[in-house]
Amino acid sequence: MKRSFIESRIEMMLAQCARHGLALPPFALWTPPQFRAERDAAQRIAAGGLGWNIVEFTPGAFATKGLSAFTARMGDWRDLARGRGRLYGEKALMLEDGQGAPHHYHVVKTEDILNRGGARLMLELFKVDYSGRRLDEPFRVLKDATMIDLRAGGRVALEPGESIVLEPYVAHSFWAEGGLVVAGEVSLANDDATDNYFLPALTPPDPIEEDIPARYVTVRDHHALLGGSP
Secondary structure, three states, rough: OOOHHHHHHHHHHHHHHHHHHOOOOOOHOHHHHHHHHOOHHHHHHHOOOEEEEEOOOOOOOOOOOOEEEEEEEEOOOHHHOOOOOEEEEEEEEEEEOOOOEEEEEEOOEEEEEEEEEEEEEEEEEEEEEOOOOOOOOOEEEOOOOOOEEEEOEEEEEEEHHHHHHOOEEEEEEEEEEEEEEEEEEEEEOOOOOOOEEEOOOOOOOOOOOOOOOOOOOOOOOHHHHEEEEE
């Protein structure tokens, strides 16, 4: 993925968040020099995996298997066992028409997916067992305050303002239908590197092609900007 493409998606998401009244924290606008200068804050940002992430789940298929994300806050998942601390996280998402995330599930994380504004957000759901094998059995999910019954592979539509609760071992894909969607995720604190199980598994992303200087900082830039190797 080219840096220029990443920058264009960040600019688009900033505009769409402003359009729908979703303000992001100031570090969303930090440049790489600002990130380096605010070292204490930058280390907290990196530790929580905060900031921009322009995701292409399938190489070359960003238009259908991708999304733009900004993690605004994330507690330490290691505090979950103690039952206190910042046990929550929050993300903003942007999905262009027809674009979304492939099926995946979590072992620890429970999350709410919210449609913050724009078009319709669609989800397809089924339960999996402890090994990640699909279970062809009915189940229930909570959509806002209403419990709904679904068959394996059932679909749920979220209009702006609506949300759904996704518990562990409920595999889900989601995508924008009929236009661009600004979505959100409110969840238990989690480690994205260890609690995202995709069906099938994803290949590691290629390095960013630096065709222009970076204006914004992405999650993939943290290590290098804090003094590590790219």
